Amino acid sequence: MSTTKTIYGLYADDDDLMNGVKAFREKGIEIAEVYTPFPVHGLDKALGLKKTRISDAAFLYAVYGVTIGALTTWYMMNHDWPQNIGGKPAFWWAHNMPAFVVPMFELMVFCAAHMMSLTFLYRNKMYPGAPAQNPDPRTTDDKFMMEFVSDDVEKIKQLLVETGAEEITVKDA
Secondary structure, three states: OOOOEEEEEEEOOHHHHHHHHHHHHHHOOOOOEEEOOOOOOOHHHHHOOOOOOHHHHHHHHHHHHHHHHHHHHHHHHHHHOOOOEOOEOOOOHHHHHHHHHHHHHHHHHHHHHHHHHHHHHHHOOOOOOOOOOOOOHHHHOOOEEEEEEEOOHHHHHHHHHHOOOOEEEEEEO
């Protein structure tokens, strides 16, 4: 029979939460998850999280957008229906490319922004129809929560009290 429990510590202030995170990290106690109603500056570093790769994905999505923009302008202006506009013949796409910078830039921004949003929602399981992941709805309003999965419930409860947790809940894991 396993004695592993899930322990939740609810905080009223983000400064208390940060002090609690630092205290648990100093003691070597692993924090399973932290729930906050808004981004807390420095929390990712305090938790020891690695740098996210969303910026790498954004670059790839932007390259995709520029490529689509370049192919679209080439196809429309050189291949499908070439026209002599303002005395500038459309023999060669690169010759007239400065005129296409604006639509290519707009497609780059559009693709990067939308695809990053979709990637973020998918990776964090926040897509439509996904069940809520926060154990307490107050963490979407004005409370901060730390979650632990451990066998040593009393040690964690004691440290939660010392760091200013206003409510502690223990559940079976």
